[in-house]
Amino acid sequence: MLHFHLDARSGVPTYIQLVNQVRRATRNGTLHAGDRLLTAREVVAALAINPNTVLKAYTQLESEGLVISRPGLGTFIAQGIPAPLAPALQRQLRRGLDSWIRSAEIAGLDREGMLALINLAMDEKDKKGAHVA
Amino acid sequence: MSVALNATGLGKQYRNRWALRDCSLRVPSGRITGLVGPNGAGKTTLLRMAVGLIKPAAGEISVFGWSPTGQPALVLARVGFVPQDRPLYRRFTVGDILQLGRHLNPRWDQAAAVARLARLDIGLNRKIAHLSGGQQAQVSLALALGKRPDLLLLDEPLSNLDPLARREFMRALVEVVAAEGLSVILSSHVVAELERVCDHLVILNGGRVQVVGDIDELVALHKLLIGPRLDAAVIGGDATVVQATHTEHQSAMLVKVGAHPVGADWEVHDVSLEEVVLAYLGNPAAATLPAPVMEKAG
Numbered sequence: 001m002l003h004f005h006l007d008a009r010s011g012v013p014t015y016i017q018l019v020n021q022v023r024r025a026t027r028n029g030t031l032h033a034g035d036r037l038l039t040a041r042e043v044v045a046a047l048a049i050n051p052n053t054v055l056k057a058y059t060q061l062e063s064e065g066l067v068i069s070r071p072g073l074g075t076f077i078a079q080g081i082p083a084p085l086a087p088a089l090q091r092q093l094r095r096g097l098d099s100w101i102r103s104a105e106i107a108g109l110d111r112e113g114m115l116a117l118i119n120l121a122m123d124e125k126d127k128k129g130a131h132v133a
Numbered sequence: 134m135s136v137a138l139n140a141t142g143l144g145k146q147y148r149n150r151w152a153l154r155d156c157s158l159r160v161p162s163g164r165i166t167g168l169v170g171p172n173g174a175g176k177t178t179l180l181r182m183a184v185g186l187i188k189p190a191a192g193e194i195s196v197f198g199w200s201p202t203g204q205p206a207l208v209l210a211r212v213g214f215v216p217q218d219r220p221l222y223r224r225f226t227v228g229d230i231l232q233l234g235r236h237l238n239p240r241w242d243q244a245a246a247v248a249r250l251a252r253l254d255i256g257l258n259r260k261i262a263h264l265s266g267g268q269q270a271q272v273s274l275a276l277a278l279g280k281r282p283d284l285l286l287l288d289e290p291l292s293n294l295d296p297l298a299r300r301e302f303m304r305a306l307v308e309v310v311a312a313e314g315l316s317v318i319l320s321s322h323v324v325a326e327l328e329r330v331c332d333h334l335v336i337l338n339g340g341r342v343q344v345v346g347d348i349d350e351l352v353a354l355h356k357l358l359i360g361p362r363l364d365a366a367v368i369g370g371d372a373t374v375v376q377a378t379h380t381e382h383q384s385a386m387l388v389k390v391g392a393h394p395v396g397a398d399w400e401v402h403d404v405s406l407e408e409v410v411l412a413y414l415g416n417p418a419a420a421t422l423p424a425p426v427m428e429k430a431g
Binding site: 006044052053 | 165300308310311325329330331332349353403404405
């Protein structure tokens with residue numbers, strides 16, 4: 001069962017924080033197809049947040065096909081979601097990243113600088129993708 | 134959208150100060166609406182009008198379609214109101230208070246009220262005077278919920294509560310909303326707490342309505358733009374400037390974005406609900422609303 005948490009200072013709307021946590025949990029293998037999410041009322045009680053916020057998050061997850069809701073039973077992670085990264089592949093990507101981080105450190109970048117560079121590269125990649133589409 | 138509370142052109146004057154002036158708003162049902170504004174903005178006046186304790190000098194107010202002063206029995210049967218000072222008889226026990234609620238309210242749900250207080254470990258034989266501020270707030274909430282209202286009005290429910298008691302109060306509130314789907318309007322100036330609990334927002338300032346809307350939409354609609362210093366607020370596109378601040382070399386504008394993108398020399402940042410609220414409160418002339426339109430009574 002996935003336990004939600006909220007970062008009040010992130011400025012990210014609450015329902016998006018919930019959506020992101022479910023997405024991340026399916027990607028890193030914490031949640032698998034068929035796993036049940038907490039009911040909306042359980043999330044409301046645990047976090048003391050607005051019930052409509054939880055429903056909004058679950059509706060969005062459902063519209064993305066990541067979860068399915070079975071009336072009377074609950075909300076479940078859908079079958080056929082992308083499998084989490086295989087551990088071997090994850091290790092391999094990590095090795096590449098670790099060596100990139102070392103080079104960036106030598107070049108004098110701090111954490112912020114590295115994240116900024118990664119974001120820039122991702123933004124540019126997304127833009128190119130948009131032109132192709 | 135079904136409407137819990139509707140106000141059109143509400144006005145009320147105390148001596149030579151307007152407590153509410155040309156105040157028009159519509160609060161949807163099934164939502165938790167936050168009513169924010171500085172002291173003296175008219176929040177308490179609006180809530181008291183909704184239960185008929187104050188009669189509007191101008192305009193109209195209706196709750197589920199009924200007038201609080203014209204049809205008080207219909208309105209009061211469906212509305213629970215907890216005023217700011219949470220009045221409870223200090224020499225009564227908790228059980229006495231529930232007994233009072235039972236005798237005064239035809240739809241009283243004694244079992245639910247007792248169960249609610251038992252979950253919070255508030256014994257029925259305890260004297261009100263011996264309870265903590267947080268427990269007194271919980272008893273006031275249980276009293277207001279015991280009549281099974283469709284609309285609950287809470288005036289500054291978090292005032293004088295410590296952070297833990299605030300969280301416990303809000304938890305009790307959202308749980309009952311999740312279970313029973315009632316509508317809530319709560320006034321507060323603790324914006325950080327509102328962001329978790331409310332999904333709809335009304336900003337009152339100087340007796341007028343400045344902003345009404347869904348919180349997620351309001352937050353998404355507002356951005357902070359940072360760019361080279363400008364003397365006049367010229368930002369291109371059709372964004373509306375809520376607040377502008379300038380340093381020697383840079384200008385920062387909190388804007389409500391329009392249909393067109395802003396100029397390319399602006400850095401665009403997301404903002405929190407608190408930043409949006411503070412920007413409006415600091416700039417009473419700014420408003421997200423078009424001029425009020427009078428509606429014909431149905």
